[in-house]
Amino acid sequence: MKHVIIGAGPAGIIAAETLRRADPRSTVTVVGDEPEPPYSRMAIPYLLTGSIGDAGTHLRRGADHFAKLAVDIRRDRATGVDVGDRRVALAGGGHLDYDRLLIASGSHAVRPPIAGMDLQGVENCWTLADARRVAAGARAGARVVLMGAGFIGCIVLEALAKRGVELTVIEMGERMLPRMMDDVGGEMIKRWCESKGVRVLTGARVGAVSAADGGLELALDSGESLRAELVVCATGVSPNVDFLADTAVRIEDGVLVDEYLCSSVADVYAAGDVAQGPDFSTGERRVHAIQPTASEHGRIAALNMAGGRTRFRGSLSMNVLNTLGLVSSSFGLWMGAEGGETARAADAERFRYLRLEFQADRLVGALALGLTQHVGVIRGLIQTRVRLGQWKPQLLRDPLLVMDAYLDCTRRRA
Amino acid sequence: MHKSLLIDPEKCTSCLQCEMACSFEHEGVFNPAKSRIKIFEFEHGRRAIPYTCTQCAEAWCLYACPVEAISLNMETGAKEVAEDVCVGCKVCTIACPFGTINYNQDTGKVIKCDLCGGDPQCAAACPTGAITYVDADWTGYDRMREWAQKTHSQPSA
Numbered sequence: 001m002k003h004v005i006i007g008a009g010p011a012g013i014i015a016a017e018t019l020r021r022a023d024p025r026s027t028v029t030v031v032g033d034e035p036e037p038p039y040s041r042m043a044i045p046y047l048l049t050g051s052i053g054d055a056g057t058h059l060r061r062g063a064d065h066f067a068k069l070a071v072d073i074r075r076d077r078a079t080g081v082d083v084g085d086r087r088v089a090l091a092g093g094g095h096l097d098y099d100r101l102l103i104a105s106g107s108h109a110v111r112p113p114i115a116g117m118d119l120q121g122v123e124n125c126w127t128l129a130d131a132r133r134v135a136a137g138a139r140a141g142a143r144v145v146l147m148g149a150g151f152i153g154c155i156v157l158e159a160l161a162k163r164g165v166e167l168t169v170i171e172m173g174e175r176m177l178p179r180m181m182d183d184v185g186g187e188m189i190k191r192w193c194e195s196k197g198v199r200v201l202t203g204a205r206v207g208a209v210s211a212a213d214g215g216l217e218l219a220l221d222s223g224e225s226l227r228a229e230l231v232v233c234a235t236g237v238s239p240n241v242d243f244l245a246d247t248a249v250r251i252e253d254g255v256l257v258d259e260y261l262c263s264s265v266a267d268v269y270a271a272g273d274v275a276q277g278p279d280f281s282t283g284e285r286r287v288h289a290i291q292p293t294a295s296e297h298g299r300i301a302a303l304n305m306a307g308g309r310t311r312f313r314g315s316l317s318m319n320v321l322n323t324l325g326l327v328s329s330s331f332g333l334w335m336g337a338e339g340g341e342t343a344r345a346a347d348a349e350r351f352r353y354l355r356l357e358f359q360a361d362r363l364v365g366a367l368a369l370g371l372t373q374h375v376g377v378i379r380g381l382i383q384t385r386v387r388l389g390q391w392k393p394q395l396l397r398d399p400l401l402v403m404d405a406y407l408d409c410t411r412r413r414a
Numbered sequence: 415m416h417k418s419l420l421i422d423p424e425k426c427t428s429c430l431q432c433e434m435a436c437s438f439e440h441e442g443v444f445n446p447a448k449s450r451i452k453i454f455e456f457e458h459g460r461r462a463i464p465y466t467c468t469q470c471a472e473a474w475c476l477y478a479c480p481v482e483a484i485s486l487n488m489e490t491g492a493k494e495v496a497e498d499v500c501v502g503c504k505v506c507t508i509a510c511p512f513g514t515i516n517y518n519q520d521t522g523k524v525i526k527c528d529l530c531g532g533d534p535q536c537a538a539a540c541p542t543g544a545i546t547y548v549d550a551d552w553t554g555y556d557r558m559r560e561w562a563q564k565t566h567s568q569p570s571a
Contacts (some may be wrong), residue, residue, distance in 0.1 A: 040480035046501040320504045372517040380511030
């Protein structure tokens with residue numbers, strides 16, 4: 001059996017390792033197009049702060065890790081797939097034949113269609129190569145504008161601030177983290193950042209970027225203009241699916257996969273950021289571009305490629321973020337469910353916030369700010385669909401009792 | 415055979431000796447806030463539950479880690495955090511459905527129970543036998559396992 005995996009990120013690498021165990025006699029080839037050993041984008045902020053070196057971002061330790069597993073990692077890029085002949089065309093001119101194919105090609109950073117975004121000094125912060133350029137430009141005292149205060153923007157924000165730059169953040173949405181935080185949480189994070197000397201403009205748009213005095217000038221829609229030596233663009237990512245354009249593989253927001261991580265074409269699977277798979281909370285198919293989903297997708301897709309029949313129960317959308325020392329997390333349907341109920345506890349002075357979302361007597365979503373201990377039980381409660389019974393009215397009054405509710409409910413069940 | 419922590423809440427008097435011992439073993443200070451085992455009190459202190467990692471077979475934390483900072487100690491079965499590898503991204507803290515791997519603001523790394531390399535100090539310090547270190551297939555540990563597996567499955571209702 002010949003397994004080919006397109007993409008050397010966490011989903012692809014975990015799939016390769018799982019295949020090696022589940023299908024020992026197969027050949028496993030991973031195609032990655034970046035000039036680095038397989039690494040984690042999650043680690044990039046820590047590279048920017050200097051707390052780790054390049055090797056600290058690597059997914060696996062030991063230079064011979066993949067050789068020992070007989071997993072062939074090839075530096076090349078898939079340019080097309082012939083699902084009839086089961087063949088992947090490569091940019092280097094060659095091709096790879098497969099029996100089963102995993103698409104784990106991830107996503108790429110996208111820039112908004114604004115004049116001047118192609119100028120020197122405008123960088124993404126998505127790949128290791130991007131991070132090295134950002135590090136070179138983000139010298140202490142440099143004026144840096146960060147476009148986008150979503151999850152990735154906020155992770156980069158912390159790293160940039162730690163480098164001692166003069167930082168301005170511009171977010172198009174009405175609050176920071178518009179897809180991970182509600183108004184209360186977004187406002188707290190903004191106020192926190194401002195108290196740490198970061199200028200945050202929400203509901204703001206850049207009209208154009210131009211070269212000025214050896215640096216850059218940003219014209220905002222508000223009429224204000226900003227000068228910067230470096231502009232970091234973190235306005236979003238998009239799945240890498242171009243090479244599938246001429247195939248029958250169905251694509252919406254990503255490669256559509258069923259509960260076995262199989263695409264619309266037999267023997268073609270997808271995992272990670274590029275896959276639009278079952279969402280635990282809604283039952284619909286969603287792209288959840290997060291590390292835990294990449295890891296679960298990769299493992300389950302591989303088990304099925306190896307001939308198993310392992311069903312994926314759906315990924316839970318969740319994120320955890322450190323913004324200049326303020327830790328926030330979000331889980332599932334944090335924005336609320338139809339016919340559901342909400343509990344909130346907010347302490348704006350101490351930057352603490354907990355929001356719980358219920359449907360009947362089950363927890364379906366949550367936001368937490370300034371809370372770092374035992375937050376995992378929120379996932380536990382949501383994903384095991386624990387019936388909270390008498391605890392629900394108590395949690396509606398005081399959501400901070402969530403750990404007590406968890407222990408009591410799980411002990412009763414156990 | 416691996417051994418595991420067996421916790422009998424009925425015997426817990428909430429004296430916090432386990433938290434002190436854990437904190438001293440790992441952090442060098444007697445500070446319950448830095449313990450990897452926590453006592454939760456209910457009913458105004460009439461009931462207490464010592465709570466820590468069960469070293470579950472699913473190892474959610476280990477699989478969620480993007481930089482391979484969490485590994486299995488083959489001797490003890492503990493999932494251990496390598497501090498020099500952990501970057502502090504906290505993905506494991508939301509991935510663990512038991513909430514037993516937590517972020518330490520002081521070090522910028524995560525901490526969890528590592529069974530003290532096979533000589534858990536919480537069990538050694540517990541004066542009432544509420545925490546003991548026993549063969550893994552012994553008792554209530556299986557119930558925790560069962561519970562862990564439920565995070566995989568659909569509701570029966």
